[in-house]
Amino acid sequence: MERPDESLIIDADLRQQLEYQRNRTRGVGMFEFEVRELIAAQEARHAEKARWESSLDAMTPMQKRRAIVREVIESDGPSPSNLRYMHSSLAICGLPYKRLPEGEYEFERKQGRMAVVVEAGKLRAPDGSRVQQPVPYGPKPRLILAHLSTEAIRNRSATIDVAETLTAFMRELGFEKRGGERGNIKPFKEQLQALAACRMEISAWDGKRSATIDAKPFKGIELWMSDNPDQKSLWPSTVTFSQEFYQSLKDHALPIDVRALHAFANSARKLDLLFWLNYRLHSMKTQLVLDWKPLQMQFGDGFARERAFRAQMADDIEHIKSVFPKLPVKLTERGLILENADPEVLSIPKRLPKK
Structure with a gap:
């Protein structure tokens, strides 16, 4: 089986998980399994982002502004x-x-x-x-x-x-x-x-x-x-x-x-x-x-x-x-x-x- 491409993992938290798995004392096969799981998680995020951007395109400017603000607030929380x-x-x-x-x-x-x-x-x-x-x-x-x-x-x-x-x-x-x-x-x-x-x-x-x-x-x-x-x-x-x-x-x-x-x-x-x-x-x-x-x-x-x-x-x-x-x-x-x-x-x- 072809080795998974680690460069497909982009997000900082997923890269952090990648390094954690790399440093664990386990076999190559188990590490490559974990890499594929992280790549799948990254692809799911890309798909979700694409759906989100598509939904924004269908909104009026004011609807888009409110949707983006809600997304930021839910992501970052009160501060x-x-x-x-x-x-x-x-x-x-x-x-x-x-x-x-x-x-x-x-x-x-x-x-x-x-x-x-x-x-x-x-x-x-x-x-x-x-x-x-x-x-x-x-x-x-x-x-x-x-x-x-x-x-x-x-x-x-x-x-x-x-x-x-x-x-x-x-x-x-x-x-x-x-x-x-x-x-x-x-x-x-x-x-x-x-x-x-x-x-x-x-x-x-x-x-x-x-x-x-x-x-x-x-x-x-x-x-x-x-x-x-x-x-x-x-x-x-x-x-x-x-x-x-x-x-x-x-x-x-x-x-x-x-x-x-x-x-x-x-x-x-x-x-x-x-x-x-x-x-x-x-x-x-x-x-x-x-x-x-x-x-x-x-x-x-x-x-x-x-x-x-x-x-x-x-x-x-x-x-x-x-x-x-x-x-x-x-x-x-x-x-x-x-x-x-x-x-x-x-x-x-x-x-x-x-x-």
Whole structure:
């Protein structure tokens, strides 16, 4: 019988097994049998990879992105290195999903006994004029805040070095930097400017007492940089959180897996739903049931009809569960049911690093 070709064994773990079998004190025949077994295992992996790639080819770009993220998460598991952070109040009461109508410069969202009010502001342009900014909206300000909040938590500083880190973060989420009117730099920059100009009021109450943080997220930021991706000044060199926002962030930072941000980076509603489910899993002790009416108040921006909103929520839950299949959430005629579970179902490690 022809000797098996050891070069067909490629994967590192299988090569390790090959060397282990080589060093065992047994006969040549038994070693060659083990080599053939390892070659068969390698061929099975190649076949599985081919099936996987074929299934990806049949998917839409967003389906493919979610499938790849799920595969990576299941392969690598939860890790502190993959954690990013978001202020828990913004995880519960998010920003608007779409640009507010012309002339509207205030947005409020309530959830339970917590509320966030965001007021648009103005920025000074290079020519000295003050330019009205919109209320931050869509997925991009959520992603920007997650990045800046993470840098602040990691470095224990209200001042964040942005110039290099934000470009790297965009790339990590699948946004390659492109300038021009239709590039992705301009919309990110517009939302960064909207965040720099806005004022946020974060409130909580319990029937007897109430507390409010009223602050601009950023104390200082230099804006109006170039949109040309070939220039280094794409972003400000630094951004400084206001002391009020920074202190509140340190006290109420919610961990998020960056791979989940990548999976849903194009949908503000899915990001909000993911943040909210994450927050609930960290805080709840028993089953949570939420009726359709409060669900629509929180996640139903743009939906006048409950039937249309229910259909959208069903799609959003299905997409999130396609990445996190162990997430114990379902929709019923009454509303949403979330069973108590460890945040590991969203790839959050049990033991978080000290902040």
